[in-house]
Amino acid sequence: MPYTPANSYDADQKIWSGGQVTHYFDPQLSIGEIIFQEMRRHPQLIAQISATENTVLTRAELHANSMRVASFLRSEGLLQSDVVGIIGRNTTHMIAVAYACFFNGMAFHSLNNTYDRNTIEKIYNITKPRIIFCDGDEFEKVKDATAHLDVKIVTMRNHPKNSIRIGEVLTTPIEENFRPAKLEQGNDQTLAILCSSGTTGTPKAVTITNSRQILASNDHLTTADVQYSHNTLDWITGLVTTITSGVFSTTRIIADNAFDPAFAMRVIEQYKVTWIIQPPSAMAIMINSPEFETSDLSSLRCYLYGGSRAAIEVQQAIRSRLSHDCLQFAYGFTELGAMATINCHFDEKPGSVGRLVSGLKLKIVNDQGESLGPDELGEVCIMNNQHWSGYFGNPEETRAMRDPQRWYHSGDLGYMDRNGFLYIMDRKKEMLKYQNIMYYPSDIESMISEMPEVAEVCAFGVWSDIYGDEAAAAVVKKLGSELKAQDVVYYVSSRTDSKYKHLNGGAIIVEDLKRSANGKTNRMANKNHFLQVKSGS
Known part of the structure; x- marks a missing residue:
């Protein structure tokens, strides 16, 4: 038994x-x-x-x-x-x-x-x-x-x-x-x-x-x-x-x-x-x-x-x-x-x-x-x-x-x-898991920040029953840039051959990131905004 x-x-x-x-x-x-x-x-x-x-x-x-x-x-x-x-x-x-x-x-x-x-x-x-x-x-x-x-x-x-x-x-x-x-x-x-x-x-x-x-x-x-x-x-x-x-x-x-x-x-x-x-x-x-x-x-x-x-x-x-x-x-x-x-x-x-x-x-x-x-x-x-x-x-x-x-x-x-x-209600730490391979949002942010057209970025995980935490990102483009969300997705996939670090959850372009009262980037708020945009609400 x-x-x-x-x-x-x-x-x-x-x-x-x-x-x-x-x-x-x-x-x-x-x-x-x-x-x-x-x-x-x-x-x-x-x-x-x-x-x-x-x-x-x-x-x-x-x-x-x-x-x-x-x-x-x-x-x-x-x-x-x-x-x-x-x-x-x-x-x-x-x-x-x-x-x-x-x-x-x-x-x-x-x-x-x-x-x-x-x-x-x-x-x-x-x-x-x-x-x-x-x-x-x-x-x-x-x-x-x-x-x-x-x-x-x-x-x-x-x-x-x-x-x-x-x-x-x-x-x-x-x-x-x-x-x-x-x-x-x-x-x-x-x-x-x-x-x-x-x-x-x-x-x-x-x-x-x-x-x-x-x-x-x-x-x-x-x-x-x-x-x-x-x-x-x-x-x-x-x-x-x-x-x-x-x-x-x-x-x-x-x-x-x-x-x-x-x-x-x-x-x-x-x-x-x-x-x-x-x-x-x-x-x-x-x-x-x-x-x-x-x-x-x-x-x-x-x-x-x-x-x-x-x-x-x-x-x-x-x-x-x-x-x-x-x-x-x-x-x-x-x-x-x-x-x-x-x-x-x-x-x-x-x-x-x-x-x-x-x-x-x-x-x-x-x-x-x-x-x-x-x-x-x-x-x-x-x-x-x-x-x-x-x-x-x-x-x-x-x-x-x-x-x-x-x-x-x-x-x-x-x-x-x-x-x-x-x-278990949530993770206190920001670690993400894609098919049980662990990674952090900062890994994704570092890659996206290398793009000349990017002003700011916030990465997070979007939950999938099959894959776990799919990486996604909200990106602020530099003034005058024609950067598209798909450009960011393609860039990340070109920077690493590790699929778990790809933007499997997608990306959006935003005017500004969501922030906490102290001015720091609020990862959860940006994730919630991303989900609202993707759902069309």
């Missing part, structure tokens, strides 16, 4: 608490040590099936491949303090790269393959990986972006002539008496590094620790489960799927193509998928596809989604096709390294993100940092009692995210009702 969270409330402290954590494994073991042991217990079980590359790996085969990659990294002289780069899709051997890093106690830093060259250069200049595993599709971009670093590049598919191929790495002899490394810093050591964006738009490298919290709410998984997530290793959901499939000995279905709703539903039906995690955008695309009404989703026992809000209509449509009432909203954030709340009570609380999972505490605070009671709106703060190394090389942003009392400040505005259900 899917995990059902519960929590209690301390009225004096105004703090909600999840249940007690149950330890199924020795708390001293690292994630790598657990996966290493569990893979040896079930050698003949199918570990992974690629629905696009038509490959099948048993746990014994995946275990051996992971040790070969780990032995290769050791032979290259990498230490636990070194970082391994990953920019790739869910190809057959990507999971062996992840497990190899876990076995060696080396953190990998994973980036989305859609990042442009400048973004890759900025981010990898922070962590300075020694070796990067990427798809041949991105080889030249990655090579160019990391030319100033002493880095080797291994390609996972579509191999160019001058790259090291993953097949060559897999010929590495397994080190004699291979054992997973003991972590030099224990389970406080960093397991992986994912990406977020700073309040100034500067990329941040988010460390994820070797804590047990990442397994929370998934201990119902067994060898009978079949997991499927289209998300890659740069998303926390992709990381969670990679880890839980190894720890709980499930079969994992992967695919290296772009998300396609008809394909995804065929995968669920063909492989009898029991566990899936998706962003709401994928759900919206699925229900709008012609195949949705005839698809067979009856095998699903746990349907998790999260990352942004989902329209009630979208949730209802998905539920109508499930044979089990198993659609669950999971709320969390990358820095936490796991899910924070899960809503298992859609009919009672359809707008809620749910109750706290085990091991967490939550409080709602006002602008003065004072704790608020039930039904009072404020910033959501969460404590997981786990070590966090913060943003790699960025202590200032780390302190802003987690205070000295170890509370994470989510930047989300919300409230807890009297039944302990959390409701």
Whole structure:
């Protein structure tokens, strides 16, 4: 059965608490040590099936491949303090790269393959990986972006002539008496590094620790489960799927193509998928596809989604096709390294993100940092009692995210009702998400401001059930300019090959921007004016 969270409330402290954590494994073991042991217990079980590359790996085969990659990294002289780069899709051997890093106690830093060259250069200049595993599709971009670093590049598919191929790495002899490394810093050591964006738009490298919290709410998984997530290793959901499939000995279905709703539903039906995690955008695309009404989703026992809000209509449509009432909203954030709340009570609380999972505490605070009671709106703060190394090389942003009392400040505005259900109302921060890729309005404004005809600009996100926050802009043109809104849209698309930074929501030309009483640009007011203009009202 899917995990059902519960929590209690301390009225004096105004703090909600999840249940007690149950330890199924020795708390001293690292994630790598657990996966290493569990893979040896079930050698003949199918570990992974690629629905696009038509490959099948048993746990014994995946275990051996992971040790070969780990032995290769050791032979290259990498230490636990070194970082391994990953920019790739869910190809057959990507999971062996992840497990190899876990076995060696080396953190990998994973980036989305859609990042442009400048973004890759900025981010990898922070962590300075020694070796990067990427798809041949991105080889030249990655090579160019990391030319100033002493880095080797291994390609996972579509191999160019001058790259090291993953097949060559897999010929590495397994080190004699291979054992997973003991972590030099224990389970406080960093397991992986994912990406977020700073309040100034500067990329941040988010460390994820070797804590047990990442397994929370998934201990119902067994060898009978079949997991499927289209998300890659740069998303926390992709990381969670990679880890839980190894720890709980499930079969994992992967695919290296772009998300396609008809394909995804065929995968669920063909492989009898029991566990899936998706962003709401994928759900919206699925229900709008012609195949949705005839698809067979009856095998699903746990349907998790999260990352942004989902329209009630979208949730209802998905539920109508499930044979089990198993659609669950999971709320969390990358820095936490796991899910924070899960809503298992859609009919009672359809707008809620749910109750706290085990091991967490939550409080709602006002602008003065004072704790608020039930039904009072404020910033959501969460404590997981786990070590966090913060943003790699960025202590200032780390302190802003987690205070000295170890509370994470989510930047989300919300409230807890009297039944302990959390409701997220808005973002306190200005971060936007397009298909779960994070960006900031300032990124768009910087590009538009380069146009000689532009006097001022205000960018914002326009919500789409399918894509998330589509960038849009209100632009003041210089006196005498003949600038048109479409010129701005075309300019931005010419300045970056990252679709999530395009003006997918459009642009308008205005005489002046909407401003607050103090004269500052009011982003929300400009967004509202944009929506009025677009609606014709």
